[in-house]
Amino acid sequence: MIRSRLRQGETLGLHWEDVDLDAGYVRIRKNRLRPKYTHGCGDNPCGRKAGYCPQKQQTRREHKSTKSRAGRRTIGLRDPLIKLLRRHQEQQEKERVEAGTDWEDKGYVFAAPTGGPLSPNTDFHTWKRLLRDAGV
Numbered sequence: 001m002i003r004s005r006l007r008q009g010e011t012l013g014l015h016w017e018d019v020d021l022d023a024g025y026v027r028i029r030k031n032r033l034r035p036k037y038t039h040g041c042g043d044n045p046c047g048r049k050a051g052y053c054p055q056k057q058q059t060r061r062e063h064k065s066t067k068s069r070a071g072r073r074t075i076g077l078r079d080p081l082i083k084l085l086r087r088h089q090e091q092q093e094k095e096r097v098e099a100g101t102d103w104e105d106k107g108y109v110f111a112a113p114t115g116g117p118l119s120p121n122t123d124f125h126t127w128k129r130l131l132r133d134a135g136v
Helices: 008-012 079-102 120-133
Strands: 025-028 030-032 063-065 073-076
Touching (some): 008 120
Antiparallel strands (some): 030 063
């Protein structure tokens, strides 16, 4: 999605319903928000930051509409990217089967192994590791 010039939040906010591989386009309508948490441990505080609390509760929604009308757009996909997305969709279906009842069917194109949304922070660190390993 790099060559499509999508922002990180737009890429992580993509849902399969926004992608038409047969027609070769993707609709950008949502932006993935960074999660925000509060403690869920109640009377017995765990002593950790809210994001690391074993019983954390998310206080911010997962995504929102793009900031402006200009941000809502349709982008054409080239054949090599369509092929990669089809392969990715097949791999995600295998992950869905492997996860069984743990699968969260939220429709994200780029999802965690259990179907939930990817954290922008995790995505960032994965990207940095990829660049380091590539010698960039």
